[in-house]
Amino acid sequence: MTTAYGSDHDAGFNGDFSDGYGGDFRTEGNGGEPARSLEEWNPTEESVRPVRGRHRVAKQRSGLARSSTVLGVGVIAAVGAGGMATAQSKPPVSISVPDSITENLPDAASLPGVGALFSDDSDKDASEDVTATTPLTSAGITAAEAEQGRTDAGEALRARILQQAEQQQDAAAAEAKAAEEAAAAEKAAAEAKKQQDEAEAKAAAEKKKAEEEAKKKAEALRLAKLAASYAVPTSSYTITSTYGQAGSMWSSGHHTGLDFAAPTGTPVKAVHGGTIKSAGWSGSYGYRTVLELEDGTEVWYCHQSSIGVSVGQKVATGETIGRVGATGNVTGPHLHLEIHTPDGTGVDPMAWLRGKGLNI
Template sequence: MASNSPAPEGIELQEAPNAGAWGEWNPTEDSARPPRGKHRVVKQRGGLARSSTVLGVGVIAAVGASGIATAQDRPQVAISMPSLPDFGLGGAGGDGQHADAEGPAAGAEAATKTGIIAQQAAGHADAGATLVGRILQQAESQESAADAQNRAQAERAAQEAAAAQAKAQRETAQKEADDARVAAEKEAKEAAEAKAEQERIAKLAGSYSLPTSAYTLTSHYGDAGSMWSSGYHTGLDFAAPTGTPVKAVAGAKITSAGWSGAYGYRIVLELEDGTEIWYCHLSSMSVTSGSVGAGETIGRVGATGNVTGPHLHLEVRKGGSTMDPLAWLESKGLSV
């Protein structure tokens, strides 16, 4: 329906050149002057007018005093609205207030913008959630890698400790085995040496003889006393009755026989290895030169020289030095 109400005061409507068609209406400062002081003049800020302000002015021009004009009987009014950027004011007018009549297109645009913002917000939320998920996944992966590394290190340390323990056990077992082997070898060697010594002594027993019989040992080698010029006894004394036979301890040659001062009558035998056997304080000498065999009588027990009673003073010398006659005789397999 068309409205017969006149246009509001101060608003001029121009028809388009074509018959029956509305021309393009562009409001100006003069035509948009408020009637009866009820409206303010809409001014552009910075030379630019908001689309919502222009739309509001167009709606006011289309409203009559008795109702709203429709476009059923006449063509629609072509309203030119400049396309201005949205500066984030949310459709505010020049004075910073929202327009009251945006129309379906403005609502759809606002809904579209709201949907876009929601979609952007949802997109940002999804991106944030994805980023958080990736961070958590990365942290979990790093934690898993650290746990795996720690487990590997623990397993490696356990393997090294087990290997070290096994090595120590092997070394201990090897040492015990070596010690046992060395002990067995030593024992076997000692047994072999003892057996060899016994065989040697048994063999020598037939080659060596005691120097006399029916005797008593009175003074041993190394005994100290003022009765000996050296301060200690240098031989072994066999106390026996005067005239008891004195025998050669082994096959030897006589190197000396005669009077020898404090030793009285003395016979010296030299063995094959250079060992000298001295027989002292003899009462008589049966052989004074040549060679003798083991057990052959070479003289008699007496008390000549520096003595306190009849006895045989036996000395064993090698290289000019004296040695213990008892030990030497025993080494030859003789039981003194």
């Protein structure tokens, strides 16, 4: 009789288990000897004798086929469980199967729902085969991540997201820093330009001021030199009438010269060196002397009480040429002085004398 264990046993065993499957069992026989416990049986390849008989071989093969199928599905389930454990950051469970069983396992490609994952095409690239056999939990993991020990797809995705967020944050910070530096540079450039403009304006103002001062000094020097060669026409005087002054006492309606009121007999002097062009009576001007300068300018001395020079005579600056008087159309003793340009146009004597460096 073949038991569920498929092994030999004592002849006195009548087939009844007294304590369920796998428990101790007793027999009564062999002259009523007390029942004895069977020792635990651990079959090995050497202790198990090959099963003989056609019927038994077929029966055992059928049981082995069913057991192999169940075991194969169990192995796949275990592998899947190991992958799930890996996805949950748990260490994988290793499963060892005896060689006698693995030799009879069915081909994985023939299992329902699994064969589609395999291909008989032997021409595919090795990279495609590696991808097909890669566990689902490591899908999408780069070589760098694998080297860093990241074998969990979820953890790798999380790491990538964090890395991308950090990169975006760094890029935003760099952009903000660049904008801040650009604004600071623009502000610094504007400030530098402002300072440069102010410095240039200050330098231009100082230059202009220096030029004006230099011009004034040059003019003062020129006037000083002129003053050395020009003289005031009389002394002890008072200005009573100026050039252009309106009034009915003048036939032209306005005054054509500059009046120096002084006592009669006060010396009249040549304002600059020149030649006496005329000297004598001249109607309403009384006694008049005309001095022509080197540039053709004429200086008229009118209302003199006496004339001390003659026509054609050359005189020097400050030389006495006559005396203050009250001849002609006058109201009192004074020197009426007129200045005429080379073309005969009358100009303001005060301005002309001051232009020669004289203080009137």
